[in-house]
Amino acid sequence: LNIALLAGDGIGPEVIDQAVKVSDKIAEKFGHDISWTPALTGAAAIDAVGEPYPDSTHAVCEAADAVLFGAIGHPRFDNDPSAKVRPEQGLLKMRQKLGLFANVRPTFTFPSLIDKSPLKRERIEGTDLIILRELTGGIYFGERGRKDNNDTAFDTMTYTRGEVERIARKGFELAMTRSKKLCCVDKANVLESSRLWRETVQAMEKEYPEVTVSYEFVDAVAMRLVQWPNSYDVMITMNLFGDILTDEASVISGSMGLMPSASVGEKAKLYEPIHGSYPQAAGKDIANPLATILSAAMMFEDFGLTEEAKSIRDVVNKSLAEGVVTEDLAEGAKAYKTSEVGDWLA
Amino acid sequence: LNIALLAGDGIGPEVIDQAVKVSDKIAEKFGHDISWTPALTGAAAIDAVGEPYPDSTHAVCEAADAVLFGAIGHPRFDNDPSAKVRPEQGLLKMRQKLGLFANVRPTFTFPSLIDKSPLKRERIEGTDLIILRELTGGIYFGERGRKDNNDTAFDTMTYTRGEVERIARKGFELAMTRSKKLCCVDKANVLESSRLWRETVQAMEKEYPEVTVSYEFVDAVAMRLVQWPNSYDVMITMNLFGDILTDEASVISGSMGLMPSASVGEKAKLYEPIHGSYPQAAGKDIANPLATILSAAMMFEDFGLTEEAKSIRDVVNKSLAEGVVTEDLAEGAKAYKTSEVGDWLA
Numbered sequence: 169l170n171i172a173l174l175a176g177d178g179i180g181p182e183v184i185d186q187a188v189k190v191s192d193k194i195a196e197k198f199g200h201d202i203s204w205t206p207a208l209t210g211a212a213a214i215d216a217v218g219e220p221y222p223d224s225t226h227a228v229c230e231a232a233d234a235v236l237f238g239a240i241g242h243p244r245f246d247n248d249p250s251a252k253v254r255p256e257q258g259l260l261k262m263r264q265k266l267g268l269f270a271n272v273r274p275t276f277t278f279p280s281l282i283d284k285s286p287l288k289r290e291r292i293e294g295t296d297l298i299i300l301r302e303l304t305g306g307i308y309f310g311e312r313g314r315k316d317n318n319d320t321a322f323d324t325m326t327y328t329r330g331e332v333e334r335i336a337r338k339g340f341e342l343a344m345t346r347s348k349k350l351c352c353v354d355k356a357n358v359l360e361s362s363r364l365w366r367e368t369v370q371a372m373e374k375e376y377p378e379v380t381v382s383y384e385f386v387d388a389v390a391m392r393l394v395q396w397p398n399s400y401d402v403m404i405t406m407n408l409f410g411d412i413l414t415d416e417a418s419v420i421s422g423s424m425g426l427m428p429s430a431s432v433g434e435k436a437k438l439y440e441p442i443h444g445s446y447p448q449a450a451g452k453d454i455a456n457p458l459a460t461i462l463s464a465a466m467m468f469e470d471f472g473l474t475e476e477a478k479s480i481r482d483v484v485n486k487s488l489a490e491g492v493v494t495e496d497l498a499e500g501a502k503a504y505k506t507s508e509v510g511d512w513l514a
Numbered sequence: 515l516n517i518a519l520l521a522g523d524g525i526g527p528e529v530i531d532q533a534v535k536v537s538d539k540i541a542e543k544f545g546h547d548i549s550w551t552p553a554l555t556g557a558a559a560i561d562a563v564g565e566p567y568p569d570s571t572h573a574v575c576e577a578a579d580a581v582l583f584g585a586i587g588h589p590r591f592d593n594d595p596s597a598k599v600r601p602e603q604g605l606l607k608m609r610q611k612l613g614l615f616a617n618v619r620p621t622f623t624f625p626s627l628i629d630k631s632p633l634k635r636e637r638i639e640g641t642d643l644i645i646l647r648e649l650t651g652g653i654y655f656g657e658r659g660r661k662d663n664n665d666t667a668f669d670t671m672t673y674t675r676g677e678v679e680r681i682a683r684k685g686f687e688l689a690m691t692r693s694k695k696l697c698c699v700d701k702a703n704v705l706e707s708s709r710l711w712r713e714t715v716q717a718m719e720k721e722y723p724e725v726t727v728s729y730e731f732v733d734a735v736a737m738r739l740v741q742w743p744n745s746y747d748v749m750i751t752m753n754l755f756g757d758i759l760t761d762e763a764s765v766i767s768g769s770m771g772l773m774p775s776a777s778v779g780e781k782a783k784l785y786e787p788i789h790g791s792y793p794q795a796a797g798k799d800i801a802n803p804l805a806t807i808l809s810a811a812m813m814f815e816d817f818g819l820t821e822e823a824k825s826i827r828d829v830v831n832k833s834l835a836e837g838v839v840t841e842d843l844a845e846g847a848k849a850y851k852t853s854e855v856g857d858w859l860a
């Protein structure tokens with residue numbers, strides 16, 4: 169396996185290091201060979217070469233079997249969203265150039281962490297849902313600009329039937345491997361692009377007669393995710409709604425710092441923790457590496473290496489059970505360093 | 515006071531009746547004169563005259579000092595968001611024709627109901643926030659359509675500086691009457707229309723030097739609303755984000771069935787409960803009328819009739835404390851009918 173390693177900014181490099189450590193151990197144990205190719209991205213890349221997703225990095229990603237990604241973002245860009253060069257632009261460019269059209273965001277609970285959730289235990293027990301967010305279309309990539317002497321601004325939300333079909337197909341296939349329930353989240357009572365989503369998914373239903381499809385409006389979902397998260401299983405939605413709902417979903421489990429994600433295209437695959445670059449913790453060896461390590465587990469899983477993935481998940485559960493955790497989870501008990509958790513897991 | 519009465523569908527007429535009962539009593543007690551003019555809207559109007567917001571209804575609303583609104587929506591429209599005539603279209607047409615550009619959505623907790631929330635008590639205690647949702651612009655009213663032989667659909671999110679200014683001004687003014695904290699919610703790291711919002715609000719900061727303004731991305735807010743709702747006070751946001759966030763916020767208090775709202779323009783004022791038409795309960799005299807009654811309280815407040823508004827709120831609190839409540843709040847104790855709660859409050 170040839171893996172591109174994009175550590176990025178803030179705590180990215182530290183958490184990525186632990187994922188590499190654990191993955192290398194898995195490779196050794198199961199007799200695989202992983203070669204890692206580091207490449208620049210984010211603020212680190214802006215500093216080095218003036219742009220957040222340089223062509224040289226894209227070449228590394230394209231040549232790799234998968235990308236393992238840390239986090240990007242730096243406080244010096246925070247108060248100026250209109251700055252010409254920003255780390256986030258690298259993210260969007262990377263998604264588009266690699267064709268990562270499906271962002272796979274699982275939300276599940278760890279029994280030992282369930283009481284950290286802002287929600288009551290009985291509301292979240294058993295929560296195990298996956299949101300598939302469309303990632304290379306919609307209002308993120310439509311035409312935008314200014315008119316009327318800069319006084320009018322516009323953004324365009326556009327979808328083609330083909331774009332909807334390919335993400336919906338992933339949703340149906342995923343539902344077939346799980347409880348055969350698929351929820352299409354849209355705003356079809358207002359938006360034409362949502363009506364295209366809905367009619368496209370409706371037309372595909374007959375190809376998957378075993379899957380029960382429900383259609384819900386995004387505002388209703390924003391409520392029900394907080395009320396009854398465990399009533400959902402596989403959900404598909406457009407880029408902007410997915411941005412909002414995946415983040416909302418991430419806090420309900422109480423284990424936000426542990427949630428992994430994947431972004432996949434026809435060929436490209438990228439794995440990353442859902443947390444940010446957490447600049448205040450950078451360089452202190454205190455960040456929780458588990459989300460990145462669980463993202464590596466998703467990577468093994470997607471390569472069909474199910475046992476390997478399971479080994480990682482098992483040892484993560486063991487570290488939680490035995491309290492070998494970073495300070496965010498230590499609750500007054502001994503807090504381990506980022507690197508110590510990585511060593512222990514490996 | 516001349517009030518247009520748009521009862522609408524489902525439980526609308528029943529809850530509106532109680533608000534009228536209580537308002538009439540307030541008028542009697544404080545020596546005001548209210549005349550109510552009923553008019554058709556929603557599915558009821560579609561059945562009667564073929565459209566959900568007929569011109570005759572608009573004329574009634576325009577002539578009135580305020581509109582009291584029940585709820586609209588009927589299950590026979592639910593599975594066909596692209597149907598030519600739908601109740602929701604009436605809602606959008608009404609908002610636009612009356613120029614109701616600001617939707618005012620408070621979220622607060624009732625101490626006696628706090629344990630009904632899906633969130634833990636310590637997360638929500640003290641929550642008292644108001645979201646100002648822009649209601650007549652953005653992607654709800656931009657150009658939309660199909661291209662490429664129906665295979666591409668688009669919607670346009672458009673804002674003008676003037677549209678942002680007038681809602682932002684309401685936000686600043688409201689913040690001045692409260693804790694002087696204003697949060698502008700946008701997606702300025704991606705959307706040009708959000709950048710226009712942010713720069714417009716930034717430019718207005720100097721007019722309100724006492725107000726502390728924060729700028730947050732909508733995805734981060736979707737998280738923080740669940741984590742720390744009581745960290746927010748006044749928030750302003752665009753139409754689509756407001757649709758999602760106001761509904762998300764409504765479930766955190768545990769008192770969703772009690773939340774009132776106002777929609778206001780330069781001149782027009784409309785008051786309505788945030789709950790829907792709840793068709794399953796229609797005609798059974800079991801629906802909770804408190805959200806509509808508290809909406810009437812907002813109406814009195816906006817007319818400067820502060821004592822009148824306070825009387826309503828006080829008696830609502832009393833009914834909750836004494837258990838004079840409908841079945842949704844009865845918790846095994848005696849459940850009162852919708853009309854009985856109205857009578858008791860009056």
Ligand SMILES: CC(C)[C@H](C(=O)O)[C@@H](O)C(=O)O
Nearest residue numbers: 256257259260411703704733
């Ligand atoms: C940084 C931003 C552009 C990005 C997005 O909105 O897609 C982020 O919020 C995410 O979800 O990965």
Ligand SMILES: CC(C)[C@H](C(=O)O)[C@@H](O)C(=O)O
Nearest residue numbers: 357358387602603605606757
């Ligand atoms: C019914 C629908 C068009 C409406 C909206 O999205 O504005 C509703 O969700 C609301 O929030 O009042």
